Amino acid sequence: MGERTPLYDLHLALGAKMIDFSGWEMPLHYGSQVEEHHQVRRECGVFDVSHLCVVDVTGAQAQAFLRRLLANDVARLDAPGSALYSVVLNEQGGIVDDLLVYLTVDGYRLVSNAATRQRLASWLRQQAASFAVQLRERSDLAILAVQGPDARARLSAQVTIARAALIKELKPFQGLEENGWFIARTGYTGEDGLEVMLPASDAADFFNDLVGAGIAPIGLGARDTLRLEAGLGLYGQDMDESVSPLVSNLAWSVAWTPGRDFIGRAALEAERDLGVARKLVGLVLEERGVLRAHQAVRVEGIGEGEITSGSFAPTVGKSIALARLPMAAGERAEVEIRGKWHPVRVVNPPFVRHGRILI
Known part of the structure; x- marks a missing residue:
């Protein structure tokens, strides 16, 4: 039996076809993968992405640690809530993982892939040993992604007035907290949308509320075709430790800040100078x-x-x-x-x- 998100029983009740995905029992679809795909493109739908890994990074050297760890530069994040995409590299320039990082009031929040959870956790601990930082994996949280052109309006109608006001103000690639919920405006579908990180104990009721309000549940099958149409890579298929971001259409996510010695920089510079x-x-x-x-x-x-x-x-x-x-x-x-x-x-x-x- 694989890992299960807090929504597992609800997925079964909704008639989901469940599959193993990186050790997690996740919904492939709820009847029609193609219809779920069109639902997100035309209106909106809700995904359970609670299998993703959330790690909070705090401490006096949190920024210095992440400037060393990531190919992108967190010094670019100029206000709490701002976010960027980055890859984590090994010394040979291969991609250990790709992730989102948010600047928070207390430090930084990383959101990374389920498939790399254990390997990335080990890599983070290894690299953090030289810095005054604390790492906290947030297994107490669940994540729901509401994606599609109607996502913000439909989600706003199902949350508190304060959270609806936050959603209205959110800019793309921004995430802010409101009374224990962290709401971000990013996505993996090529459409506008939101990710809601909320206490795991609240997730099933909220997911049920969204479905009850007519926001269709969407499985991993449609998630894959949506991200492929959006040209977004999947770790383990389009990138892994055997390839660099320079050959993965991710050169834009490498920040060549003068004097910043991030892990893998020397290998990337050699590849770039030789000719990709x-x-x-x-x-x-x-x-x-x-x-x-x-x-x-x-x-x-x-x-x-x-x-x-x-x-x-x-x-x-x-x-x-x-x-x-x-x-x-x-x-x-x-x-x-x-x-x-x-x-x-x-x-x-x-x-x-x-x-x-x-x-």
Whole structure:
């Protein structure tokens, strides 16, 4: 039996198909993955993402610790509530994890992946040993993500007046606390939306209230196709310790602040100076078929690559993928599907943003 979020029994009561996801029993869908995908693109839905790991970092050297730990620079966070995305690197420049970090009144809050929970916790403790910091994993919290163009309005109608006022004021990539609830305006779908970190003891009742108000529950299946259309990488598929952010379409998240010696910087500088050999791009299959992870890709006269994530994209109406290809790859390539080569178009992700098809 895997780990369970506080909403496990409610998922069963709602008819969810449950699967193992990184050691957690999570809902894949509640009847139709495709309909749940469209629900988020067109209106909004609520996800249980309580399997994510939340760690609060406090202490006199919290900023110095995170400036050493992260490839992005938390010194950029200029006011409580501001947030940024970053990768955590090893000394070879490989990605240990990717996460969100929020500046809080007391320090910083990290929100990272379920799959890396134990490995990242060990890495954090190891690196924190040289700093005056305290790490607190917040297993007392649950996380609900309400995503879609109607998310803020629909969620505001289900919370207190004070929390509704906070939601109205939130800017993208900002998160603020109100009476024990931490509400952030980020997301993993390419749509506007909110994440609510709240006491685990309150989660089931609040989730039930949202569903009762007509906000549809959404499973991991739609979460994956939504994030793929948004061109957002998944740890363990599109990035891991064997690749750097420079070949994972994440160079933008590396802050080359002069004099800041973050873990992995020397390796990244060497890769950058030598010339980055590969890139993560989008693929669109213009004919019938489905693109899947690990399918081979070839670019005539250039070289070969591999799909890292692929699926049928309900909004686009075609099969799409993320793939790591030689840097010199142009606008056309071929993918091997069941022993036959099929032409694909090479594009820059995202494929969809705020409901609009971009490719």
